[in-house]
Amino acid sequence: MKRFFPWIALIVGLLIIAFVVRQCRNGSIANYQTATITRGPITQAVTATGTLNPVVNVQVGSQVSGNIAKLFADFNSQVKAGQVVAQIDPALFQATVTQAEGDLANAQAALELARINAKRTQELFAKKTSSQADVDQAVATLHQAEAGVKIKQGALDKAKADLEHCTITSPIDGVVISRSVDVGQTVAASLQAPVIFAIANDLTKMQIDANVAEADVGVVKIDQNVDFTVDAFPMQTFHGKVVQVRNAPITVQNVVTYDTVIGVSNQDLKLKPGMTANVSIIIAHNDDALQIKNAALRYRPPDATPVETKRTETSRAGRPGGGRGGAAHEGDERTVYVLPSGDSHPQPVKIKTGISDGIMTEVVEGLQEGDRVVTAELASTTNAPQPSANPFGGGPRRFP
Structure with missing residues (x-):
């Protein structure tokens, strides 16, 4: 029996070595969460809030x-x-008109008297029975009487206008x-x-005055389609078009926005003035786009090169942080990690991206439908390494 002990010890040692090697190899392999590249519609939009108003409000x-x-x-x-x-109530204004009419009649009588005096004085001056000073005085009095009539006529016209203004139309x-x-x-x-x-x-034609952030206003153009909802009808989506992007800035607490006017048809009169509208301005749309999750664009393995990490951070920081989707950055180069079939190590692949809706991004080139891209790295298949048992320890020391 003793002659088999060396062989048994050798077999046990080989089994232990194989077990340790396998555990080390499995410990170095990580599990990955992946997403499949698919095709589907994707829409990039700028979101904002606004208020419904009549087009003409007097x-x-x-x-x-x-x-x-x-x-x-x-x-x-x-x-x-x-x-x-x-x-x-026109009573006071009617009295003012009556008073002005009397003042005008008095001024007209004074004018008539001044004309008679002026004519008589000129006749007397022609007969050498009146002086030139008397003629000048009569003419001046006549002119003053004429001016007085104009003043009283103006006062009467003003009184009549005020009386007419009592009736509001x-x-x-x-x-x-x-x-x-x-x-x-x-x-x-x-x-x-x-x-x-x-x-x-006309309440059948209304407009939305939406406040668009300065980071997004550069991509908002006239005649772009708009989808919006109101709190009164949360399950219904209304439609409109951008008709004007005003240049006057609106600054509130150092936040700059621009008033974007959106034309809306309201034939059924469901929309009412003053309602708050949650607006989505359609910047770009693709019905059959190759889509990748944005989480795959953000993923970087721990052993990624500094150049790739820096490129990712720069590209991420260059995107505006405004409404949903932000501005379109077509042709941006990004690096994603593809997990081939039968392989446990993801491979970096450079792609060009198109429009984005904030969740999915269009892939212009670099990937194919069905490819699996890594979105996150899960925990290792093995538990955390346990401290090796001391063969001479014999477990915790016990005291009688």
Whole structure:
């Protein structure tokens, strides 16, 4: 039996060595989370928020001060251009007109008397019974009387205009959005005309004033398609088009945005003025794009070269951080890691990217449909290395 001990010891030693080698090899192989390159539609959009407003919104006010005597329109009333919508108490203004008419009549009588005196004085001067000074005085009095008539006529015209302004009419055809006064309320038009009504011309045609960040405004163009939703109809998507990108900046807490006007059709009158719209401006779209997950563009193995890591960080930092998708950077070169079939080590591959929706990115060249790219590295198949057992330790020391 003793002669078999060396062989048994040799076999056990070989088994131990094989086991250790296998464990070391498996410990160096990592598991990877992969994603398959697929084809599908991809849309790059710039997101923003805005407010729905009528295309034409007129604030109807009063040019004179007084008490509101009558109101002929209310909220949601349909009005026509020239229709009377409010009446201010005209009593004081009618009295002013009457007074101005009397002043004008008095001035006209004074003018008639000045003409008679001027004519008589000239006749007397022709007969050598009046001096030149008397003639000059009569002519001057006549001119003053003529000027007085003009002044009184102007005062009468102003009084009549104020009286006409007591009747407030609608300047456009439309619908009353808001009413700011009630019957009996006093309006004062000393420095600024008080607003009585706000009238929208046509609610079937509206616009969104969206605030687009300065990082995204460079890719927003006129006639681009727009999708938006409102909180009142969260499951319905409305559509519009960009009609104007205004150059005036809007700065709020050092954040610069630009007003982008979006035309919207509202034939069913579901949309109402003042609603908040969540806007997605379609920058680019591809119905059959080769897609890669953005996580694959961000993945870098621990043993990646510094050049690749620096290129990735530079490319990532160069992208704007505005709305969804940001600006289109077609032709950007990136490095991804492809895991071939039957191989446990990913291989770096350079690709060119196109548009992106923030989750998926278009692959212009470098990959094919069905390729597996690494998106993350999982834990090793073996547990963390355990400290080797001391053959002479014999376990923890026990005390009686």
